Amino acid sequence: MIELIELTKDFGKVRAVDRLSFTINKGEIFGLLGENGAGKTTTLRMLATMLKPTSGTAIISGLDITKEPEKVRRKIGILFGSESGLYARLTARENIEYFGLLHDMKKDEIKKRIDELSERFGMQDYIDKPAGTFSKGMKQKVCFLRSIIHNPEVMLFDEPTNSLDVSSAKEVHDFIRLCKQEGRTIIFSSHSMSEVEKLCDRVAIIHKGKLVVLGSIDEIKQRFSGHSFEDVFIRLVGDSK
Numbered sequence: 001m002i003e004l005i006e007l008t009k010d011f012g013k014v015r016a017v018d019r020l021s022f023t024i025n026k027g028e029i030f031g032l033l034g035e036n037g038a039g040k041t042t043t044l045r046m047l048a049t050m051l052k053p054t055s056g057t058a059i060i061s062g063l064d065i066t067k068e069p070e071k072v073r074r075k076i077g078i079l080f081g082s083e084s085g086l087y088a089r090l091t092a093r094e095n096i097e098y099f100g101l102l103h104d105m106k107k108d109e110i111k112k113r114i115d116e117l118s119e120r121f122g123m124q125d126y127i128d129k130p131a132g133t134f135s136k137g138m139k140q141k142v143c144f145l146r147s148i149i150h151n152p153e154v155m156l157f158d159e160p161t162n163s164l165d166v167s168s169a170k171e172v173h174d175f176i177r178l179c180k181q182e183g184r185t186i187i188f189s190s191h192s193m194s195e196v197e198k199l200c201d202r203v204a205i206i207h208k209g210k211l212v213v214l215g216s217i218d219e220i221k222q223r224f225s226g227h228s229f230e231d232v233f234i235r236l237v238g239d240s241k
């Protein structure tokens with residue numbers, strides 16, 4: 001379970017995230033929505049312990065992100081931006097293995113897990129080929145595997161399908177669903193209403209750093225007299241401008 005408690009981040013005079021408080025359940029696929037600059041990435045970066053909150057905190061699997069960031073890092077898998085830092089000359093396996101070693105995993109344990117995961121995600125044909133030769137979607141899948149090599153309970157993905165084609169995005173969606181089946185908690189940010197409608201158990205819409213609505217897509221649509229989710233989104237972030 002993840003609990004945000006008055007989570008706040010200021011960059012100078014700009015309040016990027018403004019006292020966010022809500023809970024995300026274990027095994028949930030949770031969407032973070034908002035316009036450009038709403039504070040999604042900043043929220044995810046704080047949860048990932050990459051940024052220190054100005055005030056407030058979050059508890060991830062019983063650990064306070066401000067007090068035990070090292071321990072939190074072991075529980076989370078993170079993906080910020082596509083193709084982030086894959087070594088072109090190394091194979092997919094070597095790229096993933098490197099991360100496993102950083103997480104203090106043993107080589108044989110890493111091998112077993114890569115074999116298992118690459119089979120599950122249909123990557124056997126290219127797992128031992130250099131990452132530099134891969135398409136965007138293939139690279140993205142390597143990044144995903146890298147993010148879960150250490151078996152994290154919680155996954156934090158910032159716009160995971162940004163710039164992917166339809167079939168690669170679908171693979172990522174299937175991947176996220178599989179992670180949920182394995183009992184992981186997934187939080188991701190997105191600008192795609194259809195993606196969020198397809199995948200998320202619940203969503204939070206944030207605007208100018210503040211929470212404006214929280215709930216399942218159906219609950220939110222009902223609350224706004226059955227309008228499309230896209231219309232509700234535009235109305236919410238438009239009204240509070």
Ligand SMILES: Nc1ncnc2c1ncn2[C@@H]1O[C@H](COP(=O)(O)OP(=O)(O)OP(=O)(O)O)[C@@H](O)[C@H]1O
Binds near residue numbers: 016035037042
């Ligand atoms: N390192 C930083 N220094 C100063 N201001 C920042 C920094 N990072 C983010 N901001 C500001 O914080 C606010 C929230 O930015 P953030 O990147 O979290 O938004 P976002 O919802 O992820 O946007 P997008 O959808 O465009 O990625 C914006 O006003 C942004 O300019």
